[in-house]
Amino acid sequence: MKLITAIIKPFKLDDVRESLSEIGIYGLTVTEVKGFGRQKGHTELYRGAEYVVDFLPKVKIETAVDDERLDDAVEAIIKAANTDKIGDGKIFVTNIEQTIRIRTGETGPDAL
Amino acid sequence: MLKTFLSIFFLSLFPLISFAADEPSINGANTAWILTSTALVLFMTLPGLALFYGGLVKSRNVLSILMQCFAIAGIASIFWLVVGYSLAFSGDGAFVGNFSKMMFNGVTEGSVSGDIPESLFALFQMTFAVITPALIIGGFAERIKFSSVLLFTILWLAFVYAPITHWVWGGGWLQEMGLLDFAGGTVVHITAGVAALVTAIMIGPRKSFVRGNTAPHNMTMTITGAGMLWVGWFGFNGGSALAANGDAAMAMLVTHISAATGAITWMCYEWKKYGKPTALGSVTGMVAGLGTITPASGFVGPAGALVIGFLAGVVCFNATLLIKQKFKIDDSLDVFPVHGVGGMLGTFLAGIFASTQLGLFSGQGFADGIESMGAQIGVQLVGIISTFIYTAIATYLIFKVVGMITNGVRVSDDEESQGLDLVDHNERGYEI
Numbered sequence: 001m002k003l004i005t006a007i008i009k010p011f012k013l014d015d016v017r018e019s020l021s022e023i024g025i026y027g028l029t030v031t032e033v034k035g036f037g038r039q040k041g042h043t044e045l046y047r048g049a050e051y052v053v054d055f056l057p058k059v060k061i062e063t064a065v066d067d068e069r070l071d072d073a074v075e076a077i078i079k080a081a082n083t084d085k086i087g088d089g090k091i092f093v094t095n096i097e098q099t100i101r102i103r104t105g106e107t108g109p110d111a112l
Numbered sequence: 113m114l115k116t117f118l119s120i121f122f123l124s125l126f127p128l129i130s131f132a133a134d135e136p137s138i139n140g141a142n143t144a145w146i147l148t149s150t151a152l153v154l155f156m157t158l159p160g161l162a163l164f165y166g167g168l169v170k171s172r173n174v175l176s177i178l179m180q181c182f183a184i185a186g187i188a189s190i191f192w193l194v195v196g197y198s199l200a201f202s203g204d205g206a207f208v209g210n211f212s213k214m215m216f217n218g219v220t221e222g223s224v225s226g227d228i229p230e231s232l233f234a235l236f237q238m239t240f241a242v243i244t245p246a247l248i249i250g251g252f253a254e255r256i257k258f259s260s261v262l263l264f265t266i267l268w269l270a271f272v273y274a275p276i277t278h279w280v281w282g283g284g285w286l287q288e289m290g291l292l293d294f295a296g297g298t299v300v301h302i303t304a305g306v307a308a309l310v311t312a313i314m315i316g317p318r319k320s321f322v323r324g325n326t327a328p329h330n331m332t333m334t335i336t337g338a339g340m341l342w343v344g345w346f347g348f349n350g351g352s353a354l355a356a357n358g359d360a361a362m363a364m365l366v367t368h369i370s371a372a373t374g375a376i377t378w379m380c381y382e383w384k385k386y387g388k389p390t391a392l393g394s395v396t397g398m399v400a401g402l403g404t405i406t407p408a409s410g411f412v413g414p415a416g417a418l419v420i421g422f423l424a425g426v427v428c429f430n431a432t433l434l435i436k437q438k439f440k441i442d443d444s445l446d447v448f449p450v451h452g453v454g455g456m457l458g459t460f461l462a463g464i465f466a467s468t469q470l471g472l473f474s475g476q477g478f479a480d481g482i483e484s485m486g487a488q489i490g491v492q493l494v495g496i497i498s499t500f501i502y503t504a505i506a507t508y509l510i511f512k513v514v515g516m517i518t519n520g521v522r523v524s525d526d527e528e529s530q531g532l533d534l535v536d537h538n539e540r541g542y543e544i
Contacts (some may be wrong), residue, residue, distance in 0.1 A: 011440040044327060045386050047396060047446055051327050 001096035002070050003047060006061045007035065007089040008081040013059050019080035020063065023072050027112070029062040039087030058089065064096055066109050139227040141356040146228050146236055149351025153239035156344030158185055158245050164337030164395075165250055168318070168445055172531025173254045174329065174541035180261050184246045187262060191269050192238040199274035200237070206285040208275045226354055236351060237277075244273055244300045250445025251308025251330050252315045252521070256529050258536040260514050260521040263487035267510045268307065272503055276303055280495070290479030291495040292466055292488065294363065295352035297407020298460040298499040305452015306503040308443055309435075311511050317442035319529070326444070331391055342371050345402045349409040362476075363409040370421035374401020376423025393482040396450060400428035403454035408462035410474040414445065416465030419459065419473065425438035430456050487511050 008016060010032070017028065034055035041054040065073050074091060082088055101111040119490050166174045188196075195214050203210035213219065216234060225233035243330035245265045251257070279286040280293050284474020293299065320326045328334060349367040353360035383389040404424035405417055412420065431449035443449070466475040467485050478488040515521045522528075527535040534540065 045382075045388075045390065046327055046392055048429075048436055049324075049326065051325055 001086045001099055001112060002011055002065055002067060003094045003096050004061075004063050004065060004070070004073055004077070004093070005092040006081065007033065007058050007079050008061065008077075008093075009087060009089060010057055010059045012081045012083070013061070015063060015080040016077055019057065019074065020077040023069075023076050025063060025065060025069065025073055027063055033058050033060045033109075037087070037090070041099070056087065064099060064112055119122070137227065137250060138224060138229060139355070142226075142354065143228045143232060145356035145360065146232055146351055146354060150232065150236045150239055150346035152344045152421060153236070153243065153351065154185075156341055157181055157239070157243045160337050160340030160344050161243065161246055161438070162337065163333050164333075164341060164399075165335065165345070165445055167333030167335075169254050170326075170531065171329040172533055174333075174533065175537055175539050176258070176532035177249065177253060178541075179537060180249045181246050183258075183262060184241050184249070184265050184533055187265050188242045188245055188269060189238055191266055192234075192241045196241055196269055196274050197234050197237065199270070200241075200277035201234075201282045204283065205278070208278050208284075208287070209282055211336055221529065224471060233354070236354075240296060240348075241269060241277075241331040242274060242302050243297075243439050245269060247300070247304035247447055247451055248301065248307045248311065250447040251310075251312040251443050252445040254318050254320070255315060257305025257523055258532070260518045264311075264514045264521075265501045265513065267317075268507065271510060272303055272307070272506045273299070276499060276502065279498075282467045283334055286491075286495050286498070289494065290482045290488070291459075292411050292462045292492065293407040293459060294330060294410030294462075294536050295349045296367055297403075297455040298495050300340055301403045301406060301455025302459070302496065302499045303503045305450070305455055306446040306500055306542060307507040308445075308447030309441065309452060310504055310507045311521075312313060312443040312448075313442055314508070314511050317440070318444065319525070321442040321444070328392065335395055338398060341402065342398060345371065345406075349406060353410060359410055361474075362413070366412055366414055366417035366420075367405050367409050369414055369417040370401040370405035372399050372401070372426065373418050373421025374398050374404070374424045374428075377401075377422050378429050380502060381425060381429050396432075397429070398447070399423045400424040400450050400454050403451045404428070404458035404461070407455065407459040408475075410476070411462055411466040413465070413473065415473045416461075416470070416475055420461050420465065423461065424454055427457055456500070459492050459496050460489065463492035 013030065024088055035058050036056055039056060041052055041056060044051045044053055070093065077091060098107060099111040100107050158181060164180045166177045169177055193216055197216065198211050198213035199209045201209055202213045219230050219234055223230035245268060249261065277299050278284040280291060280299050281287060318326065345367055346364050350360045350364035353363055361527035378400065379389045379394040382393040401421040401424045405420050408420060428450050431453040432446050435443055435449050436533045463483060465473060466478050466488060468474045468477050482488050482491065511521065524537060
């Protein structure tokens, strides 16, 4: 089982969600985050005092998938989140040790 | 014949019967308007100024601002009752009143001030004594100890506000000299502005100021407060006519024009200089316009107000940049450049635009006994400079004393990072 963590531009959330449900992936956790990579921030001005806002709002999506579905899922996210501009984000794939469904106690891929 | 004589005789007795006792009379219309104005001025502080300032600080300090405004409203009111009103408005002293009206002694249901109840006049003035210290909190926001604010308010009202009120409105030396200050350019705005500047310098900058991230946390709150200030100011200046008449109407009109002009001027200036007009800039320009017209509001005409509002926008804008960027003084909510400089500018311009010789830009005339613009401006300058210097020195000494009594006026570094809401009040502004 693999955990896909994707940091994307906030306005792309709906597209990514749709794209994943089209290939049958329905479970997601979404967090609002701030960050930067290569994309530069912007400047705000309050009564003559300038503030450089380094951190840009992003959305973090986490979804756990079966090993076989990993490539499809990653491709679906990339297709939906890409705008060909700096700041589109990144995807991290990590290994999942164990998954348990709280209600029934099922474990492993059945719990995904 | 007898009937006619008797009728005339009894009719002629009427005046004697109706006015048996020689009591001073109350003008109902004037009283009604000043009752209303009093409410409007209190509204300026609660919640107008509270919200305006509250939105400008960090979210972890929002309650400290709201709390300080409410606490000052309470403390200043009690102080005014106990001794403030007396020190400001009693006696024949040139510099301060006496204690004859302590605890509002002699202020009864029937007492009269001019042609309104004295209790109302004293209450109207009370709301001014409330908003002036509330303005000052912008100078030391986000790093002051709450206990220091309370003690400072009491001492400052006693040694700065009450005496200067006496100088300008209570029969003191500036009033005798013919100073034109209709609604508090010197009494409220110069004093508050200078006090904020002095205390800001003494307490030192916020850590966030040094780091360069003092952005407001809630602009919608600030704009809401700004709207309340504009409306409330109609009572502040309009009510200072102490009558429901042409003077009040003109004062209200010129106040409004200056507010509108100040707002648009600052907005356009910022647009040109930095590329975008901002909400904060527009409302700050509005406040600058309002503060600047305040001393002149009873003496100038509408066209004069347009010029005053415009100059307020331009001068206060540059004063803000000077204090912040050039001198790097953390007068956190820009009290001095907006109210202090605005008050000084307006008091000066009152000397010009009161003139009846300016054609369309004429006003209602100089003070009694003053014949020329030069003479009036001279008096205005004396008022500005004396208020500035006295306030600066007295505020410095008072803040020093407060620091000794409250074991320092500033919270610790750690406490400043945590936020005053938790540290001073054990409360959160928001539960998200």
